Amino acid sequence: MALFDKPAHVLHDMLVKKEISAQELTADVLGRLDAVEGDVQAYITTTREQAEEQAKAADEKIARGEKISFLTGIPGAIKDNICTKGVKTTCASKIIDNFVPPYDATVMTKLNVQTPVILGKTNLDEFAMGGSTENSAFHPTHNPWALDHVPGGSSGGSAAAVAAGSAIWALGSDTGGSIRQPASFCGVVGLKPTYGRVSRYGLVAYASSLDQIGPLTRDVTDAANILNIIAGRDEMDSTSSAAEVPDFTQALRADVKGMKIGLPKEYFTKGMDPEVEQAVKAAIKQLENLGAEVVEISLPHTEYAISTYYIIAPAEAATNLERYDGVSYGERIDGEDLVQMMTNTRTQLFGEEVKRRIMIGNYALSAGYYDAYYLKALKVRTLVQQDYLEAFKKVDVIMAPTAPTPAYKIGEMIDDPLQMYLQDVCTVPLNLAGLPGLSLPCSMSSKGMPIGLQIIGQPLDEATVLRAAYTYEQSQEYHKQMPQLGGKN
Ligand code: GLN
Numbered sequence: 001m002a003l004f005d006k007p008a009h010v011l012h013d014m015l016v017k018k019e020i021s022a023q024e025l026t027a028d029v030l031g032r033l034d035a036v037e038g039d040v041q042a043y044i045t046t047t048r049e050q051a052e053e054q055a056k057a058a059d060e061k062i063a064r065g066e067k068i069s070f071l072t073g074i075p076g077a078i079k080d081n082i083c084t085k086g087v088k089t090t091c092a093s094k095i096i097d098n099f100v101p102p103y104d105a106t107v108m109t110k111l112n113v114q115t116p117v118i119l120g121k122t123n124l125d126e127f128a129m130g131g132s133t134e135n136s137a138f139h140p141t142h143n144p145w146a147l148d149h150v151p152g153g154s155s156g157g158s159a160a161a162v163a164a165g166s167a168i169w170a171l172g173s174d175t176g177g178s179i180r181q182p183a184s185f186c187g188v189v190g191l192k193p194t195y196g197r198v199s200r201y202g203l204v205a206y207a208s209s210l211d212q213i214g215p216l217t218r219d220v221t222d223a224a225n226i227l228n229i230i231a232g233r234d235e236m237d238s239t240s241s242a243a244e245v246p247d248f249t250q251a252l253r254a255d256v257k258g259m260k261i262g263l264p265k266e267y268f269t270k271g272m273d274p275e276v277e278q279a280v281k282a283a284i285k286q287l288e289n290l291g292a293e294v295v296e297i298s299l300p301h302t303e304y305a306i307s308t309y310y311i312i313a314p315a316e317a318a319t320n321l322e323r324y325d326g327v328s329y330g331e332r333i334d335g336e337d338l339v340q341m342m343t344n345t346r347t348q349l350f351g352e353e354v355k356r357r358i359m360i361g362n363y364a365l366s367a368g369y370y371d372a373y374y375l376k377a378l379k380v381r382t383l384v385q386q387d388y389l390e391a392f393k394k395v396d397v398i399m400a401p402t403a404p405t406p407a408y409k410i411g412e413m414i415d416d417p418l419q420m421y422l423q424d425v426c427t428v429p430l431n432l433a434g435l436p437g438l439s440l441p442c443s444m445s446s447k448g449m450p451i452g453l454q455i456i457g458q459p460l461d462e463a464t465v466l467r468a469a470y471t472y473e474q475s476q477e478y479h480k481q482m483p484q485l486g487g488k489n
Helices: 008-016 022-040 048-063 106-113 156-164 180-186 220-230 274-289 300-323 338-349 352-365 370-391 417-422 428-433 462-474
Strands: 043-046 075-079 117-122 169-173 189-192 213-217 260-264 293-297 397-401 437-444 450-456
Touching: 008 022, 008 220, 022 043, 022 048, 022 075, 022 117, 022 156, 043 156, 048 117, 075 156, 106 220, 117 156, 156 169, 156 180, 156 213, 169 220, 180 189, 180 437, 180 450, 189 220, 189 462, 213 220, 220 437, 220 462, 260 274, 274 293, 274 397, 274 437, 274 450, 274 462, 300 352, 300 370, 300 417, 300 428, 352 370, 370 428, 397 462, 437 462, 450 462
Parallel strands: 075 117, 075 169, 260 293, 260 397
Antiparallel strands: 043 117, 169 213, 189 213, 189 437, 397 450, 437 450
């Protein structure tokens, strides 16, 4: 019996009942990883020996009769921009490709209490800048549903690993869609919690007012359980929320009777693939049949969200990335003087997309343009936020596509950055407003690629998002499908 194709909660129950051991499970997932990784290339670093030791320790814990936690002995993977003590954390960049953090991110500290098995660090767009994982300085990742397609990004490695079965669960980060969009492209569940719900301490900063860590999983139950583990106030991150963390598994009830679902007309506009529109509307109809009420709403500033995001995110990125100067952080390429050394280092070791963002960001922040671009973007950000707050007076959740199209081919968009930015139309508004959002599979395109439904919630109301998602999930089978991967299933 294969184990790699099961969600964590099923495997957890099997471990509790002693039907399997953590070592058997880990061997099964590592076997799968060996079989598919050459094709999928989800990982930058694998930590096989550590994983085997962790599995052994989990089995010893079980043998001692200790109560085990949800993730005890369950193999998962971590996006390579989350600091892991003693394990290389590269952000898929040449500029820190030898960085071995001397500390764990808070999410890792919290996970490690559970004694999980960590298989390695997953691929991403360099410093999480991108939507296809093609901007990795090392290699692209391939979509397990069609290897010549992108897995989405920037958490493309995490999404592809979970979809392919080379990890049972994974962590990603989402600044403008980087958990939800790859989840949508790879047919898995991806949850971006409310800004502040999960500590960012130890997440290598891209755009600090937007970044948030969250889970990528096989199903909604796993997402709720992992959010339980990683959420909560952290003294090391002053932006983390002190709000009480509910038990999110309480939200796993198939019940949407009376729930008001907002359907924002601005999310179904030009550039949207008709198959995506149809699939998402059918999913919402399904929830209506299950007792929800659908209300048409308007989020009038949606059309400005992309331009706003692509000012604010690069501005923050330019500032955050100043530290990679060949002196304080990262690698160095020498030059005849200090300026030449820094120029060589940053010109040669940052990739094209990162340099583009640094230039856009510094331009928007420079004297003379600050008011016209950065300040204006901050004002529009408030308008986007207000749109949502207004809408949430009438509805409990908002539903929309996660991405305007299913996954596209590797190389198809990489030479057209603007086109790539426009792909983020459905995801970036949530980051600007700090709202929670979840993507879950709701259909397959005629070409056999997954399509994601996005569920958007009020600040700190991940519970209602999870309940809506769980209800939909229980009514269909898309989350149970796995890609064929050249007959390797
Ligand atoms: N695609 C978006 C960008 O390139 C989002 C990335 C992210 O969420 N990290 O910025």
